[in-house]
Amino acid sequence: MNRSPNISPNIRHDALHRTEPHDTLTADVVVADVVVVGARCAGAATAMLLAERGHDVLVVDRATFPSDTLSTHAIARTGVVQLDRWGLLDRIVESGAPAIRDVVFHSGDASVHRAVKERFGRDFVIAPRRTVLDQILVDAAATAGARVRTGVTIEGVRRADDGRVRGVYGRTGIDPIEVSARVVVGADGLRSRIARSVGAELTRVGPDSGTTQYTYVAGEWPAMEYFLGDGTFGGIFPTHGGEACIWVCTDTADADVARRRHGTPDAMFDALLHDALPELADRLRGGTRTAPVRGMRQLPNQFRRPVGDGWALVGDAGYHRDAVTGHGISDAFRDAELLADALDRALRGDTDEAVALAGYHAARDAMAAEIFDITCELSQFPPAARFAELQKALGRAIDAHAAELAARPRPAPCVAA
Numbered sequence: 001m002n003r004s005p006n007i008s009p010n011i012r013h014d015a016l017h018r019t020e021p022h023d024t025l026t027a028d029v030v031v032a033d034v035v036v037v038g039a040r041c042a043g044a045a046t047a048m049l050l051a052e053r054g055h056d057v058l059v060v061d062r063a064t065f066p067s068d069t070l071s072t073h074a075i076a077r078t079g080v081v082q083l084d085r086w087g088l089l090d091r092i093v094e095s096g097a098p099a100i101r102d103v104v105f106h107s108g109d110a111s112v113h114r115a116v117k118e119r120f121g122r123d124f125v126i127a128p129r130r131t132v133l134d135q136i137l138v139d140a141a142a143t144a145g146a147r148v149r150t151g152v153t154i155e156g157v158r159r160a161d162d163g164r165v166r167g168v169y170g171r172t173g174i175d176p177i178e179v180s181a182r183v184v185v186g187a188d189g190l191r192s193r194i195a196r197s198v199g200a201e202l203t204r205v206g207p208d209s210g211t212t213q214y215t216y217v218a219g220e221w222p223a224m225e226y227f228l229g230d231g232t233f234g235g236i237f238p239t240h241g242g243e244a245c246i247w248v249c250t251d252t253a254d255a256d257v258a259r260r261r262h263g264t265p266d267a268m269f270d271a272l273l274h275d276a277l278p279e280l281a282d283r284l285r286g287g288t289r290t291a292p293v294r295g296m297r298q299l300p301n302q303f304r305r306p307v308g309d310g311w312a313l314v315g316d317a318g319y320h321r322d323a324v325t326g327h328g329i330s331d332a333f334r335d336a337e338l339l340a341d342a343l344d345r346a347l348r349g350d351t352d353e354a355v356a357l358a359g360y361h362a363a364r365d366a367m368a369a370e371i372f373d374i375t376c377e378l379s380q381f382p383p384a385a386r387f388a389e390l391q392k393a394l395g396r397a398i399d400a401h402a403a404e405l406a407a408r409p410r411p412a413p414c415v416a417a
C-alpha cells in the first residue's frame with residue numbers, strides 16, 4: 001500500500017541518503033530510466049543488458065554480494081548459450097567452475113554415459129556456486145554502466161495519479177529511500193514484493209507437489225550424474241572447490257513422512273538416498289559433507305502476468321517452475337534478454353511501451369511453455385519409464401530452445417576483455 005503520495009522533491013541522481021528524519025519517510029529521490037529490484041540471475045542480467053544499450057539503470061538488492069541463495073545451480077545448455085553470448089561464460093570457467101563434459105544417467109541397473117555434444121561452439125555445461133555466478137552477473141551489470149546498490153530493501157511501488165507505477169520506496173538500513181523511474185522491474189524472486197505491490201495475478205498454475213533438498217560433498221566428481229529411483233530423482237553437480245552439489249527431488253508428501261520419521265533434514269536426506277537411491281548413497285561414501293541439507297518444499301509451477309503500466313516482472317518473480325528440471329537460471333537469463341529488448345525499444349520511443357511489454361509477455365509464455373509442461377509432469381513423479389521419456393523430451397526441448405537463443409542477434413560483449 002502506498003504510504004505517501006508519490007515522491008519528495010529532493011532529487012539526486014547518485015545517492016541513497018535521506019535528508020529528513022526517517023520517521024517522516026521523506027527521502028532523497030534517486031532518478032533512473034529503469035529501477036530493477038533484485039540483482040541475481042534475472043535482475044543483474046536485465047540491468048546489464050539495458051545499461052549496455054545506454055539506459056540509466058539502478059539495480060537494488062536487499063542482499064549484499066557475494067552471497068548464496070537457496071538453489072542448486074546446474075545451468076542447462078540454454079543458460080550456457082546466454083552466458084556465452086553475453087561474454088561471461090569464460091569468466092565463470094576461470095572462476096574454477098568445472099567445465100562438465102560427461103553426463104551419466106542411472107536408472108535401475110542401467111547406466112547411460114554420454115559426452116556433452118559440441119553445440120554453438122561449446123562442449124560443456126557448468127554448475128557454478130551462486131556465490132560466484134551472481135557476483136559475476138552483478139559485476140557485469142556494473143561494468144556495463146548500471147548503478148548497483150545492495151543492502152536496499154524495497155517495500156512497494158509508488159503510483160502517479162493516473163495509476164501508472166512511477167517508482168519504488170524502501171529502506172537502506174533504517175533510512176528511507178525513494179526511486180523515481182519510468183519503469184520498475186521486479187526481479188525479486190518467487191515471493192516478489194513488486195508482484196504483490198502491483199497486483200500481478202497468476203495466469204497459469206500447475207501442481208506444487210515437489211520438494212528439492214541438497215547438500216555439498218567434497219570428493220572426486222568427474223561427471224554430472226542423475227539417479228532415477230521409485231518416486232525419487234537425485235544427482236551430482238560438480239562445482240567449485242572440488243565439491244559437488246548433491247540433490248534429491250521427491251514428492252512433498254514423501255519428504256514430509258521421511259522428515260517426521262527421521263527428525264532432522266540431514267537424517268531424512270540420508271534415509272531418502274539409502275532407501276530410494278542406493279547407488280547415489282554409495283557414490284557419496286568416502287566423501288566429506290561440507291554443508292547442512294537445505295531445500296524447499298511445495299515448489300510452485302506458475303506464471304504471473306509480467307507486465308503493466310510502468311512495470312514488468314522477470315525471472316522467478318513472474319514465472320516459477322519446480323526445480324526438478326533445473327531450468328530456472330536459464331529461464332531467468334532468457335526472460336532478462338526478452339525484457340531488455342522490449343524495454344530498449346520502448347525507452348527509445350521505437351515502440352509504444354504497452355505494445356513492447358505485451359510482446360515480452362507473449363514471447364515469454366510461448367518460449368517457456370514446453371519446458372513448463374514437462375516440468376509439471378516430472379514434478380508429479382510418473383512411473384520410471386514415463387519419467388525417463390520426459391527426460392529425453394526435456395533434452396530435446398532444451399536443445400531446440402538453445403538453438404533459438406543462439407540464433408538471436410548477439411548483444412555486444414558486456415565485459416571488457
Ligand SMILES: Cc1cc2nc3c(=O)[nH]c(=O)nc-3n(C[C@H](O)[C@H](O)[C@H](O)COP(=O)(O)OP(=O)(O)OC[C@H]3O[C@@H](n4cnc5c(N)ncnc54)[C@H](O)[C@@H]3O)c2cc1C
Pocket residue numbers: 037038039040041042043060061062063069070071072073074075076152153154155187188189190192193212213295296314315316317323326327328329330332
Ligand atoms: C531448491 C532449488 C533448486 C534449484 N535448482 C536449480 C538448478 O539446478 N538450476 C537452475 O537453473 N535453477 C534452479 N533453481 C531455480 C533458480 O534458483 C531460480 O530460478 C533463479 O534463482 C531465479 O533467479 P531470480 O533472479 O529470478 O530470483 P532470485 O535468485 O530469487 O533473486 C531474487 C533477488 O531479489 C532480492 N529481493 C527480494 N525481495 C527484495 C526486496 N523487497 N527488496 C530488494 N531486494 C529483494 C533477493 O535478495 C534476491 O537476491 C532452483 C531453485 C530451488 C528453490
